[in-house]
Amino acid sequence: MSNRFAVILAAGQGTRMKSKLYKVLHQVCGKPMVQHIVDQVGTLPFEDIVTIVGHGSDQVQTQLGDATQYAVQTEQLGTGHAVQQAAPILAAKEGTTVVLCGDTPLVTAETIDQLLTYHEREEAAATVLTTFQDDPTGYGRIVRQDNGRVARIVEEKDAHASDKKITEINTGIYCFDNQKLFHSLQEVNNDNVQGEYYLPDVIEILCQRHEKVSGYSGGSAQETIGINDRVALAKAERLMQKRINEAHMRAGVTxxxxxxxxxxxxxxxxxxxxxxxxxxxxxxxxxxxxxxxxxxxxxxxxxxxxxxxxxxxxxxxxxxxxxxxxxxxxxxxxxxxxxxxxxxxxxxxxxxxxxxxxxxxxxxxxxxxxxxxxxxxxxxxxxxxxxxxxxxxxxxxxxxxxxxxxxxxxxxxxxxxxxxxxxxxxxxxxxxxxxxxIARSRQSNKEGYATKLNQKKQ
Missing domain, CATH: 2.160.10.10 (Hexapeptide repeat proteins)
Structure with missing residues (x-):
């Protein structure tokens, strides 16, 4: 098995949560969502785990402690820019890097391990974790070549009518050959409406070089949902609780x-x-x-x-x-x-x-x-x-x-x-x-005194 590394994106403040708390610190079943990710990753044999945090996010580091290394993204310039912050720790190393989102608390270690195994067996430059949605509106679509490889990822705003019919979507979780990831990140530009550097652009760069880009459809659509607002947070809570309760019932609890x-x-x-x-x-x-x-x-x-x-x-x-x-x-x-x-x-x-x-x-x-x-x-x-x-x-x-x-x-x-x-x-x-x-006053009975009290009342 080659060296394995994990990068967890946890720098976003999550403005749609409308909260003073960093998004990834909102709890799902009593635990911050980013802690769920770190706990799952921690059960697998990674050589390095790097969490990308935002400027001023001391609370995230306090929560996770020494379970991970940290890199700081001082400006919110996109997911590609976020991963680049891990370069001083990872860029010189050979191996496989999985990139995960700190706001996807339902992802399991089993799915992460399956993704890594598939990626390494395919000897791909990159592998996208995909899933299928009955209603894929809002998600990036996976366009595949005839041989099954990923040709490109088309975002909703750029999708043509034929692309929008595709139900296989990008979960935002990727595996990369580590060296090819950091070399490609240097070519990503911010020539887009938001002026940000996007990690999916690495997929396009690798495809243009005729590198092998695979798509692995593992886990469930529910497992890879991201949390952007409190409605999604409540949905994740219900799904996680159902998973927990079913596991206990199968283990002999009524x-x-x-x-x-x-x-x-x-x-x-x-x-x-x-x-x-x-x-x-x-x-x-x-x-x-x-x-x-x-x-x-x-x-x-x-x-x-x-x-x-x-x-x-x-x-x-x-x-x-x-x-x-x-x-x-x-x-x-x-x-x-x-x-x-x-x-x-x-x-x-x-x-x-x-x-x-x-x-x-x-x-x-x-x-x-x-x-x-x-x-x-x-x-x-x-x-x-x-x-x-x-x-x-x-x-x-x-x-x-x-x-x-x-x-x-x-x-x-x-x-x-x-x-x-x-x-x-x-x-x-x-x-x-x-x-x-015995430590109480001695009882004293006044003979007939109750009658006198009643007469006064009358």
């Missing part, structure tokens, strides 16, 4: 209603897990086997064990063990760890806390900045009072402790193993192991 289920590209879900409608799984999420997610739950950047149930709840940047029950209407906030067999019930919030095996907070509680041991009961309305107005403080509850309803644990405070805290108590001092703590 989606009750795939059209109403959102799963990120980085999610991993185990066998026989059921995802109910309205569930949103965002970012890097791992879900084990035999789980039930939803309906109407949101899980983001978290690890979920086997056999866990999450109903109408939010879990964010946390770790959840096996056979945990969460919800309905619970909120597991970042940096929380729920161990095995934990129950977090309705209207319970957990933040930056660990809850040990088989412990439960069944309803209406707040657990923040806490270390809760094993087999602990947190009664209804129990609260860790973790904030003094300036700093957060830690609450510790030992194994087997019982915390009654409407208890305030004012941190920093420790409740020892096996201790009991009576309902309605406000605990400000540590409770030793196996002690009973």
């Amino acid at each position: 989606l009750i209603n795939p059209d109403d289920t959102y799963i990120s590209t980085d999610a991993k879900i185990g066998y026989d897990t059921v995802i109910y409608p309205g569930t949103v799984i965002k970012g890097k999420v791992t879900i084990g086997d035999d789980c039930e997610m939803g309906p109407n739950s949101e899980i983001m950047d978290s690890d979920i064990g086997n056999g866990t149930v999450i109903k109408q709840s939010v879990v964010s940047k946390s770790t959840v063990g096996d056979h945990v029950n969460i919800g309905p209407f619970a909120h597991i906030r970042p940096q929380s760890t729920l161990s095995n067999d934990v129950k977090v019930g309705n209207f319970v919030e957990v933040k930056k806390s660990t809850i040990g095996d088989s412990s439960k907070a069944s309803h209406l509680s707040y657990v923040g900045d806490a270390e809760i041991g094993r087999e602990v009961n947190l009664g209804c309305g129990s609260i860790t009072v973790n904030y003094d107005g300036q700093n957060k403080h830690l609450t510790k509850v030992g194994d087997g402790a019982f915390v009654g309803c409407n208890v305030n644990l004012v941190a920093p405070v420790t409740v020892g193993k096996g201790a009991f805290v009576a309902a309605g108590s406000t605990i400000t001092d540590d409770v030793n192991e196996h002690d009973l703590a």
Whole structure:
């Protein structure tokens, strides 16, 4: 296999998006569209990956990090000019270069690899990735010679009536002999209405030299759609989500209603897990086997064990063990760890806390900045009072402790193993192991006083 290089065009601001954000940073299924391209390219054995970015596009470089090299196109002078910016990195090298667009997030590594393989087998100077459209209006048409080679690419504005009948279109993705690409780019001129240097002109130059130019029709028309506005962005979102959901279903996951289920590209879900409608799984999420997610739950950047149930709840940047029950209407906030067999019930919030095996907070509680041991009961309305107005403080509850309803644990405070805290108590001092703590006013009954109050009202 010859040396392979990739150039990703990501310099355009995308004025039709009508956004302060660079076009290629708009997200599809929770990930910037250019990141989709870089991730797919990154699975293939490229010697160099060069992303062409625009002046001031620091956010693009921040997003992609060291997964690629960069070349800056300070002026938007066309796709040919953009590729030329990679010359200091690539021009002297022998091999094959694939040119991709940062706004085509649906392109797969499989299609890219097939294009490269076909190009090298054909020993072509250039190969155009083509596809067929029932309505090719607006696309450049592929005109082929009798022997099947590409004769030229005709843009819509230049197409004659016969050309417009052609349904094979240019996707804007190309393979080139690297040396021939950069030599030809030097001959591209900007003698056109826009005054720009176009990459497709390289195809025409190579054809005029009688170099072999091939066309490879791979992938699907949907796979190669480009994103120029928010309508196309929404279409890409739907297509990507359908692809993701179908892959999970084929891998053993049940989606009750795939059209109403959102799963990120980085999610991993185990066998026989059921995802109910309205569930949103965002970012890097791992879900084990035999789980039930939803309906109407949101899980983001978290690890979920086997056999866990999450109903109408939010879990964010946390770790959840096996056979945990969460919800309905619970909120597991970042940096929380729920161990095995934990129950977090309705209207319970957990933040930056660990809850040990088989412990439960069944309803209406707040657990923040806490270390809760094993087999602990947190009664209804129990609260860790973790904030003094300036700093957060830690609450510790030992194994087997019982915390009654409407208890305030004012941190920093420790409740020892096996201790009991009576309902309605406000605990400000540590409770030793196996002690009973009561911290509430003694009840006083005024005999007959209710009758006096009622008489006053009358």
